[in-house]
Amino acid sequence: QVQAVESGGGLVQPGGSLRLSCVVSRSIKDFYRMGWYRQAAGKQRELVALITINGTPTYASNMRGRFTISRDNAENTVYLQMNSLNPEDTAVYYCIADRLGYSRLWGQGTQVTVSS
Secondary structure, eight states, X not given: XXXXXXXXXXXXXXXXXXXXXXXXXXXXXXXSEXXXXXEOTTXXXXXXXXXXXXXXEEEOTTTBTTEEEXXXXXXXXXXXXEOSOOXXXXXXXXXXXXXXXXXXXXXXXXXXXXXX
């Protein structure tokens, strides 16, 4: 069974940075699109960023310029670099991976808390 495992979450002060990682137990070249979603307490899950197999990124408008998504096909890993974090970024961040003919793969999530 293919799995996606996130890491890198934690507690950070406002204005700080974190780098999330998502390792997939299968070559990510098989996934035409990967990305990150997040869900804050009491809110709906929302898109953060996506990246295609060719490396083309897409960002939610309120995260563009602060967050950077990248992928390392050799390491089967997708990254999310998050800068200038603020308390509104506090959420559980989920990795996703899309493969033709299969349901979307979701990771278990990693908690990001932005607080002083």
